[in-house]
Amino acid sequence: MYDLHDLVQMKKPHACGTNRWEIIxxxxxxxxxxxxxxxxxxxxxxxxxxxxxxxxxxxxPKADADN
Structure with a gap:
């Protein structure tokens, strides 16, 4: 469904007018x-x-560091 660093939309916009949030x-x-x-x-x-x-x-997706 959602993961870390995805950009998501919430049901109500933020006070600044933007409705894009990053999961941190x-x-x-x-x-x-x-x-x-x-x-x-x-x-x-x-x-x-x-x-x-x-x-x-x-x-x-993260690149595998072992390679």
Whole structure:
């Protein structure tokens, strides 16, 4: 569904007018950063799932460092 560094859209736009957020931390809580103004919001995974609308851009897969 969503992963670290994905750009996501939430149901309501941010006060700056942008509705694009980057997921910068995942765990029991999820931290997202507004791509417009840089504001950071941390919320529980349950709250995030209720406010999440869709993934706009999937993060590029990491290159394997062992090669």
């Amino acid at each position: 931390r995942m765990g029991a809580d999820i931290k997202i950063q507004c791509t417009g103004c840089g504001h950071i919001v941390m919320m529980s995974r349950r709250d995030f799932d209720k406010r999440f609308k869709k993934v706009l851009v999937k993060a590029a």
